[in-house]
Amino acid sequence: MSTFFDSIRGIGFRRGPRRVAAGIGGGLAQQFGINVWLVRVLVLASFLLPVLGVGAYVAAWILLPWQDGRIPLERAIAGLR
Numbered sequence: 001m002s003t004f005f006d007s008i009r010g011i012g013f014r015r016g017p018r019r020v021a022a023g024i025g026g027g028l029a030q031q032f033g034i035n036v037w038l039v040r041v042l043v044l045a046s047f048l049l050p051v052l053g054v055g056a057y058v059a060a061w062i063l064l065p066w067q068d069g070r071i072p073l074e075r076a077i078a079g080l081r
Contacts (some may be wrong), residue, residue, distance in 0.1 A: 021059045
């Protein structure tokens with residue numbers, strides 16, 4: 001399982017330091033070099049597609065690492081052991 005999480009870290013995407021909720025919008029803005037508020041508006045607009053928008057956000061929240069490389073799902077699995 002650590003290979004899976006290491007491959008996610010290898011993508012280079014991190015949650016942004018300028019976060020409102022989970023840092024997904026800030027991370028996307030930083031990765032693509034665009035305004036963080038534009039990304040946040042687009043993320044909120046994606047919530048109009050209930051399953052796709054919210055589901056993608058929750059998946060990103062669970063799988064994407066923080067700035068220090070910690071992944072919430074990895075920590076949850078390690079806590080169960």
